[in-house]
């Protein structure tokens with residue numbers, strides 16, 4: 001594990017190869033959806049597939065237009081959540097999945113500051129499948145590139161979301177599927 005100056009922890013081999021391969025197979029069977037987002041007065045498809053699992057009632061609205069309603073935790077996702085909590089020390093109530101089907105799937109510059117997560121959330125992100133470039137930059141500053149490996153865990157520490165933006169840019173290189181799972185806190189829902 002290493003800690004960056006930017007305010008996150010990176011565990012390159014959080015899952016060993018066998019565990020990561022098994023989890024990747026599990027995630028392919030999750031309920032992926034093609035959601036629509038409203039931006040600049042237009043409705044368009046989100047450039048990736050998404051899914052959400054978590055505690056009952058922990059609905060998640062982002063970009064004021066995409067409402068995600070969690071399905072109950074699968075055993076594998078709940079086990080992974082507990083393992084991340086045991087390592088990183090933060091509690092999580094939902095996991096949002098992103099499936100990047102090719103290099104043309106992406107997520108643009110943003111921070112994760114939705115009020116439903118409470119103030120200064122810690123967000124834990126597992127990467128599976130193809131390696132994609134993850135960029136992070138201070139607001140108004142220059143990006144730093146990281147390569148998120150199969151089976152890795154990235155923990156964005158509390159405070160990071162108010163000072164930094166991050167993205168997975170599109171790439172013209174041929175890349176196969178990458179799955180990302182972001183474990184997040186939530187202040188609502190049923191306890």
Ligand SMILES: O=C(O)CCC(=O)C(=O)O
Nearest residue numbers: 098107112125168180182
């Ligand atoms: O795919 C990733 O590593 C980043 C996902 C992300 O930024 C998000 O879900 O908000």
